[in-house]
Structure formats: C-alpha cells, structure tokens
Amino acid sequence: MYGIMTTTFDIVYYVLLFFAIYFQVFFLVVFFEKRKDLHEELQPKLPFYPSVSFLIPCWNEEATIVSTIKSVLSVHYPKEKLHIFVIDDGSTDHTWSNAQKFSENTQVTLLKKENGGKHTALNYALQYVTSDLVVSFDADTKIVPNSLLYAVQYFIKDAELMALGGAVLIESPRTMAQMAQSVEYQMFSYTKRMLGFVGGVLVVPGAFSVFRREIFDKVGGYTRGHNLEDLELTFRIHDKGYKVNHCHTAIVTTKGPSSIRALFKQRLRWGYGFLSNVTDYKNTILNKKFGNFGLFTVPMSVFSYVIIVFVFFVSLYRISMFIADKVLQFSLVGFNNFSFNFDSFFISTSAMTLIGLTMYILIFISIFMGKHISKVEKTSLRALFSFLLLYSVLAPLWILRTLYNWTFSKRVAWR
C-alpha cells in the first residue's frame, strides 16, 4: 500500500515538474528564436504621429494625481497630438480639487462622475475620445518620457495591432514587499514580451496599455470583469480574434503595495478575478482557434496554480518531517553539540532533488532575463532574496486562499 502511494506521488511529482520546466523552456525557446527582434531603435522622427488620449480614472488619489498628470504631460510627444482625460469616480478626498491645477491646461479634460467603479470611469471618458489611440493609465503611475513613442512605433509597424501592454516596473522599492514585486514585475515583462511574440499575451495592464480606439467599437467598452477590467478586456480582444502585444521598452513605474498584508490582499483580488474570467472564457482553453493564447497562456497560468500548490505541500511535508525528527531527537537525547562534519556524500543526489534543482536554476534564469529585458543593470541581492523568500511562502498561500474563496464563491473586498 505504502509502495503504491509513494510511486503515485513520484509520478505526480515528475509530471508536474515536467510541465513546470516545459513552461520555462518555452519562454527560452521563444527568446532564442526572436532575440534579434528584441532590440528596438527609437526613430528620431516617426512617419506620422497618431493622436493619443490618456484616460486616467481615479478614486481617492489626492496624493499622486498631480504628479501623475505632470508625468504624462512631460512625455515626449507632439503636444497637439496628446490629450489627457482625468475621470474622478466620486472621490471623497481632495482628488478633484487637486486636479483643478490643470483646469486651464488645454491638453487636460477633467471629468467628474458618481462612483461606479473603474470600468465605468473608463467607459465614461471613452464617449469623449476621438483620437486614434487610447491609453489606459493608472492615477498612481509615472511614465518614462520615451515610453509613448516606443509604444506608438508598434502601432505604426503593425496595422493589425489592437492592444499593447506596457512594462510596469516598481519605482524605488523600499519595503520587502516592494523589493519582491520589483523582481517579479521584471520577470513579467520578460514572459509577457515572449508571449507577445507568439500572440499569447495574458493581460495588457490597466496601469499602462495602449489601444486603437476602433477596438472599442469592435468588441465593446469595459465591463466590471470581476474587478479585473483590464484582464477581461484582453480576454475579449483575444476571443474576438484581434491582435495583442507587449512592449518591454514602454516603461512606467508604480509604487506597488508596500506592506505584505496589502500585497496579499491585492493578489487575492487578482487570483479570484483571474479564475472568474477564465471561467467566462473557458471556450478558449486548449482551443486551436485562439492560437497560443488558448493553447499555451491560459492553460499554463491555471496549471501553474496546481504546480505551486503541490510543491508547497511537498515542501511543507518535508519540513514538518525534519522538525518531527529533531523534536524526537531532542526528547530522547537532548541537545548535543554534535560536530557538523560536512560530508558531501550526504547531499541528496536523487533524481527528484536534481529535477527540483533544475527548476530553481530555470527560475533564476527567468529572473535574469527579466532584468536583461527591463534594462536593469544593478542586481540587488536584497531584492532577489526578498522575492525568493516572500513568494515561496506567500504565493502558495494566496493561491490556496483564492481557491478556497473560489470554491465557496466569496466576494473579495475591492480595496
């Protein structure tokens, strides 16, 4: 009986790790294929400059709204082609009054409405938009001056492109949570760029995405999308067969949740929203019609949950066995200053251990690729350590909690 159990466990372990390694290898193979296309030249003068409207929905963002608007206004782009719509979604603080600073600015339109949620704010502004391109932008985000130009180049090069995600990075990470996120977001830019090459981008982030305005006529405006309106829209665009890409050189920065608790809550929202949207669009899963989005991205993202949970339980089991051994030892013979003769003989070299090690190596490679793509030279060891430590403990926990919430359909608090 025990033998059968361990064999089943072994098989499950190897199968799951096979998939985990498969996913990492997939990204590396795409990188290898498309490495020459990664280099982007910023042309000194574009053949033409499409008109662009930034939509900045805000709810109680009095602290950051002014600097955000300033940041967008200082973007490198012909002023007459750039317009900003600020939508106050029923803020109860000084967001509206702070924004008045720009009331005389011809590039800025200030809109106010009753609170209804981010998607309603975006749709409200969309009715006023007449420009070629629309940019969804968050009120606590800062844009790097050339980012818009890099993004626009994509639209000029590819007439069929409908949605483009920008690279969101963490600005000056200070807390452990922020440092961990900075490493994670860099990795995201890498995986998203690779997915972009094969038409499988999972989500163009609401913090900074550029759309061709006509796409909203073709697929409709924003919906609540289980509190992830950017994810839902991306899914819908894929579902209707339009092109989505990611631009790793169109960089914006945000602070990200500073406390571990806030980060955890954010990920619960993301997880729950993700599973809900996947269920809505389950017709895309493993469906050839939806290209690599349906064949790879969605199944991979869902399956990754399974892998992470499994690995977590295995680690937990091993750690508890280790602790149980030590406790038994202590109860029988007390604390002995046993000389730690470190003998390399006793390092496990079983196939399981080595495959686990391979996975770790691939994760490190992924982190490195993230840094390479986001053009980060300094490798902060603290950030790396924070990422590995925090996420190896937190990620399984928020996934488990998400699955629990999902199973019992609890609605997750918005903020």
Next chain:
Amino acid sequence: MSFKRYIIVFVITGVIFAFTFWLSNQLSEGKIREVRDLEDQIALNILSTETRYSLLENSSCEHVSANNTNDIGLNSELNDMVHRVKFMASQLGAEDEKVISLKKYYTLLQIKDYLLTKELYNRCGTHIVSILYLYQEGCAECVKQSIILDDLVNRYPEIRVYWIDKDLQTPALDTLLSILNVKSTPSIVIKNKVYDSLQTTVDIESYIPQIAAWKKAAEKKDADDVKKKNTLKNEAPTSATSDTTSFFR
C-alpha cells in the same frame, strides 16, 4: 498555427529530464562504489588483525591494548559506513539490491568484529565495550533506539555499536540470532545479556560501568582546564594596570 515550437520545447524538456536522471544515476553509482571501497578496507583490516592473532598464539596480549584502534579493526569507520549505507537506502530505496548487498557485507564485517572483541576478552581480559543492536525496518521503537545509540557513540567513541538488521537474509545472521535467542526488536545485547525493549541512555549507562569511569575522567579534565584558565587570568591584570597608568601619565 504551427505546433513545431511545442514539439521542440517538449523534446528539449525531455532531454533535460533524461540528463538529470542520468546524472543522478551516475552520482549514486559513485557513492555506492565509495561505500564498497570502505567496506573492502574494513574487511582488510579485520583480516589483518585475525592473522596477527593466529601468528602471536600465546604472547599476543601484551602487544594488544584496547585503546589501539589499529589493532582491533576500525571502530568509527564501521559506524560511519553504517550511516552511509542508511543514506543510500533513503536515496535508492531499502529494497534496492545494491543497498542490500552493501548491508549484508557490513553485517558480516560487524559480526566478525564482535567475535574478535569477545576473543580478545577471553584471551587477554581486555574490556571493549560493545553493544549488539538488532533492529527491523518500519519498527517505530527502533527509530528511537537508533537515535539513543547514535548519541551514545557520539559521546563515547570508545563504545562499539553493531547495527544488525534482523530481516537481512544471510546464514551467518540466522546462526547468530538463534544463538542469542533474540525474539523482538529493538533488542540490544551487552555482555551476553539480551534486553528486548527500548533502553534509554540512562539504562544503558547503568549496564556499562566503564561509562561512569569515563565520565569521572572527563569531569576531572574539565576541572583541570578551568583551573589552568583561572591561573592565567589572575596573572594578567597586573601588567595591564601598569600599562594604563603609564598611558595616562
């Protein structure tokens, strides 16, 4: 929609897997070879000791002392080897035939060493503390007994513990078991007396009077060390104070 990329990635992942399995196999083989070499070395030592005894028929005792480990087989090496084989069992599985073959080998070596120490006592009256320990896989009390014995060997390296897996299929072991009349596990045998229930450290120390003597000697040594340290301390300050007074002059 080309599936070519998916196939390429599948092949690469397959190669990575195959390589890791191969590497793991190679490393395990290397470790098994290492342990086998160790066992051969120990066998050689035991053989050499036996030969010496047969050569020095009557006058052997003055040439032999219990503290001379070179003469009586390698004590700590035997224990060390037991641990290595245990580790290999955890990596490859207890049913692995290579592991079982290693176990049989060292079991025989241990029995030989045990017999040697008995003969030494009979001929020369040399006291070597030896504990014959019989265990079985999957016996919960044995896990506890193993921990206790491991700790004992760590504390008193002069004690020899012989780890015998009662389930091992080998004739010499069967003979030994029938002679000792061991029924259950864990069982330990000290000075021909069989204790067939879990024995704590305190229990075992009571069966072996030498341990008390060792403890006393160790305590005396510690006391002497402390005395030495104190005498050094008492001499030091005078020179220090003279230095400081000259500094502040």
